[in-house]
Amino acid sequence: MITIAITVAVAITVTCVWHWRGTYTTAAGEWRVVSLHDGSVIRLGPRTEIKVRYDREQRLIEQFSGEATYEVAKV
Known part of the structure; x- marks a missing residue:
């Protein structure tokens, strides 16, 4: 019972702390520039998928496929 309560509390905390910005994808032959709120810039190559x-x-940026370059802004 205590384990379940702790698990639920952690799940709620993680949900409240992280702010999902979105998932970005490109198709074959497509290039895309994504500017983040903090000033960072991500350039996505063809057939790329990232989650920010x-x-x-x-x-946290997870890259699932393709290629990307990152210009990270100082926080």
């Missing part, structure tokens, strides 16, 4: 989430202290 961040909060005031850190950002």
Whole structure:
């Protein structure tokens, strides 16, 4: 019972702390530039998929496929 309560509390905390910004994808032959709220810039090559989430202290970018270059802004 205590384990379930802790798991639920952690899940709620993670949901509240992280702010999902979105998932970005490109098709074959498509190039895309994504500007993040913090000033960082991501350039996506063809057939690329990334997921971005961040909060005031850190950002997490998961790249699932394709290629991308990153210009990371100082926080």
